[in-house]
Amino acid sequence: MAHAIKFHPGMSLLEQHAEGTLSADIALAVAAHIDLCPHCQQLSRDITTDLACQLAQQPVKTNNTDWQQMLNDIMAQPQLPKQATTMQQQVSAQQAEPIIVNQREFILPRSLQRLAANRCKWLQLGGIATAKLPAGNDYHISLLYIDKNTEVPQHTHLGLEMTLVLAGKIVDENGEYSAGDLLINSPDDTHTPRTMADEDCLCLSVLSAPLKFKKGLTRLLNPLQQFFY
Amino acid sequence: MLKLAKVARHDRGSPPKQDTQASMSRPEITNNNWDEALTFVALQRDRSAYAELFNYFAPRLKAFGMKMFGNEQQALEMVQDTMLNVWKKAVLFDASRGCASTWIFTIARNVRFDMLRKKQSRKDDVSADDLWLNGEYPEQEADTDTSQWDTQLLMDKLAPYFTSLPPAQREIIEKVYLQEKSHQEVSDELAIPLGTVKSRIRLALDRLREALDGARN
Incomplete structure (x- = not known):
């Protein structure tokens, strides 16, 4: 029996995702949540149906565009052969490669598989390891592995932090998060995530600015903030 | 049934221009017709069915593109790319999984997303194929909430x-x-x-x- 996912993206995030107007990093976190969450799969389908119906029903003025030329150009192109359907099914049936960290194997959600296959190498710091996904210079998307019984030092966020739990469990001052749960921390939210004694955790982390460590000696980590970013 | 039979075949030469306007101003077209039209394009490579779809959706996609891009050139590029995909990939449309307008909308959304990405010349980044599943999620137990x-x-x-x-x-x-x-x-x-x-x-x-x-x- 699958556990219930408790922390979902808000309706407006789901709407912007279906519309395609989120920035790529946030969209990826939402897409991976949807892969893991049947409830948001349904909502997302419904939103898409709704948006498409709005598109199809909108009144349009006649305009000067030469549609006939475009129509002729398109119909001069060849169509896919009918066997294409079965080819597509074969592609989608391909089994994903698991990723391995700390001698543990994880199968990632579909939306992350291609990027994760091209991930940078794992960087390790104590019980924490991160691997950046090659999503472009503007984005900071990484896999974050936290071993059992490990605490991420208390930190605050200079920008938006989105953490999607992919496997295992993590707790912080505000609650307990399991696979599929999506945490969104805005600038100024402070928290100290940690794993339990018996369970490690793999997350997707999206940061729009580096973390800033708050307490005592952990402030010494601030020069290391690039590690998490 | 399909009204397509009444439309002049486009196979032989260019159809008359008023065809476009006639189908655009037609008052009642339900989504069911679009599903059938697209299925005809897929199964029989029906050019007049495709022309009907095109004449209805192209101006609406352009309006959507204008809203998203704010300029006509890119909006038209999006329309062309989207409708070309509809033509080429019609065989992949499956009416049992959702209606034609939804299928066309998702193609337009993905085309638009990848256009923005290519403009910024980042070839390896997050792509529309990563963000949106092409097809269906496996059936889950019903959400009774x-x-x-x-x-x-x-x-x-x-x-x-x-x-x-x-x-x-x-x-x-x-x-x-x-x-x-x-x-x-x-x-x-x-x-x-x-x-x-x-x-x-x-x-x-x-x-x-x-x-x-x-x-x-």
Whole structure:
């Protein structure tokens, strides 16, 4: 029996995702949540149906565009052969490669598989390891592995932090998060995530600015903030 | 059945220009016709069915593109790319999985996303194929949450939130829960597909639930 996912993206995030107007990093976190969450799969389908119906029903003025030329150009192109359907099914049936960290194997959600296959190498710091996904210079998307019984030092966020739990469990001052749960921390939210004694955790982390460590000696980590970013 | 038979075949030479305007101003085209038209394009490479689809959707996609890009050149590039995909990949359309307008909308959205990405010349980054599953998620056990809401509860607790719903969803909720119309009646009355009625009800209920308990972040 699958556990219930408790922390979902808000309706407006789901709407912007279906519309395609989120920035790529946030969209990826939402897409991976949807892969893991049947409830948001349904909502997302419904939103898409709704948006498409709005598109199809909108009144349009006649305009000067030469549609006939475009129509002729398109119909001069060849169509896919009918066997294409079965080819597509074969592609989608391909089994994903698991990723391995700390001698543990994880199968990632579909939306992350291609990027994760091209991930940078794992960087390790104590019980924490991160691997950046090659999503472009503007984005900071990484896999974050936290071993059992490990605490991420208390930190605050200079920008938006989105953490999607992919496997295992993590707790912080505000609650307990399991696979599929999506945490969104805005600038100024402070928290100290940690794993339990018996369970490690793999997350997707999206940061729009580096973390800033708050307490005592952990402030010494601030020069290391690039590690998490 | 399909009205396509009445449209002049386009196979032999260019069709007359008024064809375009005639089909655009045709008052009642239901989504069912689009599903059939697209299926004809897929199975029989039916050019007149495709022309009908094109004449209806191209100007609407352009309006969508203008809203998204704010310039005509890119909007038209998006229309061309989208409608070319519709032509080429018609065989991949499966009417049992959703209606034609949804299929065309998702193609346009993905084309637009990848156009923006290529403009910034980042070839390896997050692509539309990563973000949106091409096809269906496996069937899950039914989510019964929504059906547990009974009408009385809706009336008492949720009424204050009705005004916060998007107009299209509010209209349907009012017809179903206040005027007690069936989903089919609402679909007929508003000339929208039954699936869209059901989608909008689920969305509205979820939105109301969100307003009530703030479960989503």
